[in-house]
Amino acid sequence: MNDLRRVVCLSGGVGGARLLHGLARALPADALTVIVNTGDDFRHWGLYIAPDLDTVMYTLSGLGHEARGWGLAEETFGALEMVKRYGGDDWFALGDRDLGTHLVRTEALARGETLSAITARLFERLGVATRVLPMADAPCRTMIDTDSDGTLPFQQWFVRRRAVPAVKRVWFDGTRTPAPGVIEAIEGADLCIIGPSNPYVSVDPILAMDGVRAALERRKVVALSPIVGGRAVKGPLAEMIQTLRGEPASPGAIVRHYEGLLRGIFVEEGDEPSVGASGCAVRGGRTVMTDRAESLRLARELLEFAATIP
């Protein structure tokens, strides 16, 4: 692993952030660059909310709620309680400490700062040494065409409707211009990792940015499977694979979804056969990260596996 000087990891929220916490400790401080999905970003209570950036920031800074995987530890919900009293929107639970982040970011955006610049500053203020880039500075919204409820922006579908309406199609509404540094980071990487995030709603938005997929195709790309034993570790991914691909959820379906992009995939022990003869290397192991020690162990095994791939 010592020859890995530049690693890029594409990440969504909870699962991706847990792997990042391991990678950040397994690699030298300046080796890792993270590109984070911002397709889930939205405005709520007049504030700009970037759920995946925040989950990554809180996890890497050690301020996050470890067991839950998102939000801050020792959080309170006083503002939400008052908003409810006033009859305001309460379907998205913003914590009080979390509000500090949204207030600072929203005000900085209103002043004309870019999301990348704000992201760099906030991570630095929380003592995170890892370089973290949003996928884009301008908005690009993940939209969900549903069977029963028409088209919903991601958070309306995922949080407000609890991902119940079946998904017919996922598409992206907004910029295709990646944030400064995104393409350069991929082009300069010895290894690109796709975190155990939902391919449709956490990774595809990043791949939809101009030049990202083409740049990845020229690098060594390995993924950590978000599917374990036919089920998603978290979230509605298994149902989405069944509906959108017409096949059962499996690591093999993940490999096929990425259409030749992956040179290797790390899967839960026993899931190896699902990958089949794809030309994609497979390694089995324990993939569910229940605590920070597990994240580090898994990050090391993933990097070791990647080193065996030419």
Next chain:
Amino acid sequence: MNDLRRVVCLSGGVGGARLLHGLARALPADALTVIVNTGDDFRHWGLYIAPDLDTVMYTLSGLGHEARGWGLAEETFGALEMVKRYGGDDWFALGDRDLGTHLVRTEALARGETLSAITARLFERLGVATRVLPMADAPCRTMIDTDSDGTLPFQQWFVRRRAVPAVKRVWFDGTRTPAPGVIEAIEGADLCIIGPSNPYVSVDPILAMDGVRAALERRKVVALSPIVGGRAVKGPLAEMIQTLRGEPASPGAIVRHYEGLLRGIFVEEGDEPSVGASGCAVRGGRTVMTDRAESLRLARELLEFAATIP
């Protein structure tokens, strides 16, 4: 007192709100209309903050912090702690529950609702039956010309600089149009009360609205003195009277400040002589409200005193 069907009270923050709490219980629910100073309103962390409206709302709803007189009871400061970590402005301490109010109001203003409409809705949601009007819907900012620090907006002078720079002049920057209902409420009032608020920065902004002073001059107006024994119950009023009027702080100085507007003033027992031969009726009593029972007692005594004035 039973013939008092329509009472208007002009109010700033803490002291005024305490009297209102008593008046709201001493009078029938539909008898009282409050006109609140909004000259202190400002934007902070991108949010619209209306300190006096909120102090009145929290006090009348019973949700306020009784001993402190402003803010909410059982408040937390998680958002502020995070804003500090990010290096943001921390000179104005917004509590978490309090933030719920600012978020709802700011979003409603951004949608185009008027401050009066939002105020009516929020008070109603908190179960306050008293009718409360902001002095104006558009901004009118109280500005402080200081000896040592140039011109400061009110909160910058009062909170950030702790009211230390000596005041040379107070002026108002913005609208002169009173909110809907303000003039009508005064014109229809049997009695107008000026709360024990700072005349320069809490009452004069209301008097500066077009038609307010002229309408008051045609009504019976009585005040509760904010000066007790030569000192302000709270805040920098005594120093301001000395500097701006060139006389020691006293209820008499308050009467003279309002230039013939007052037909009566209720003062702390022993302070009666300061009023002198002004043509303004004087009643002495205990004027410092230390709890809600005292507010009610004082409100009743004030109403009783007003009833003795023709």
